[in-house]
Amino acid sequence: MAVAHPTDPSQPRTGSLRVGLFGAGRVAGQLGPALVAAGHTVAFVWSRSAAPAAALAAALPGAAVLPGLGAPLPPADVYLLAVPDAAVAEVLAAVAWPAGALVAHLAGALPLAVFEQRPGVRGGVLYPLQTFSAGRAVDWAAVPLCVEAADPGAQTLLLALARSLSRDVRPLASADRLRLHVAAVFANNFTNHLLGVADALLAEAGLPAALLAPLVRETVDKALAAASPFAVQTGPAARRDAPTLGAHRAALAAHPAWLGIYNQLTNSIQVQLMPEPGPAGAGPQL
Template identity: 40%
Template sequence: MFDSIILIGGGNVAHHISLIFEEKKLPLHSIITRQSTRVGNRSSHEFEQIALAELYIIAVSDDAIAEVSSKIADQYADANPLVVHTSGSIPTEAIDNRFKRRGVWYPLQTFSRSRSADWYTIPMCISANTRRDANSLFSLAREVSSNVQYISDESRAALHIAAVMVNNMTNHIFDLAGDIVEAEMLDPDMLKPLIKETVSKLDNMSPNQAQTGPARRGDQAVINKHLDYLRANLPQLVAAYKALSASLTKRFRE
């Protein structure tokens, strides 16, 4: 597989990759985090100390991938290492094109500093330019996860949209629903059992089978009552409530 891996990044993804690589005794040579030296108003990032490795995993923010990979390419493009990033939304080509061997090693999960990650269940999405590199990345992913798949840049971009929806959008809905509860001087944690059961239901049935509610049953009177309330109390949510109700109506009542 790989004899030396260098991981670049100081965020949650890099943090959790480093933890699982150490746990699985994978040959993680070093972890490079941003060394920022403030010079006036600008900060510069030093990659001079970076060593040569067989695989570089760039786990930095999306818009830093090009720059970071270019810094490594300045030193090591000629040595022809494999360079991958871990982003859902960025194409492989964002990695500096002086590298011939580029790929992606994307864990489809949300990571928090304060929570341990259950790597075994995380879908790992792999891509690479050559079958050989894909196989190596696949093997590396299989060391940490039971669910590894080759995914094209296009499919990964679509997966990332789905991920944004089920993670970011639903979390924002939880946040806004909590506001409604707080406005009634009640504890937003009241919603937690319902939130947990909403997700636990998916162990037994598909979201389509689990769907209930006023829009599902075409109850326009309740929908209008809800919209009146939201207009008066949480106007920020009116458009989303309307759009999701319309989408439910389209799916179940047309």
């Protein structure tokens, strides 16, 4: 995956911008305050549900609540679509955008081409590579922000807006952003699911989930420090330890779905490693 190097942080950042914010969920709920903290003004908040929009707008000085997608839009330098991916096309089609309006979505997997349905709009992307959850604050300065735009002027403004929020800003075309999003799903969503399976197995045995915490931290730290996580793979699948693999499969017999995941991951590890292991006891163990 070809990812551009971060933009030069020494380049000047934007002044205060007026931002129209569509969405009041997990991303918008953290983006709105971050925009204000960076010196920008959130002109309005819209959400399909009125209560979340009102709550978020109340926390953003000067922000109004847009009553509906058919309402006239207050003027803004940029309109940000912090809505679910599936809702981006619907919002784009429903709003009477001012001519030449700069509208950017925040989705990882949606291409810039989604804006082709509204030729009067200057389309862009401001994709934050991070997971957002209620009650957990995000350090926006450390969040990679990937930017793409349909024209140079829009690109310049979005890059400047991104730099006002983050130290790590990268121009990234749709095809590479999609590959990045797929990688992020493996690294975050799938990893979180596997941690959930592990937690459930410990709970069945009456064991505390905290037992795994040191192992999980060392696993992530080691993988990030290695030239490739594949190079530091350990475990019975990597060792082709048939007795242990068999014991694990027997222990998972009551959970056929998890057994299927176990078998698929075991096969993937062994296919990736391919060469037969060295003598018993060689290499790292778990």
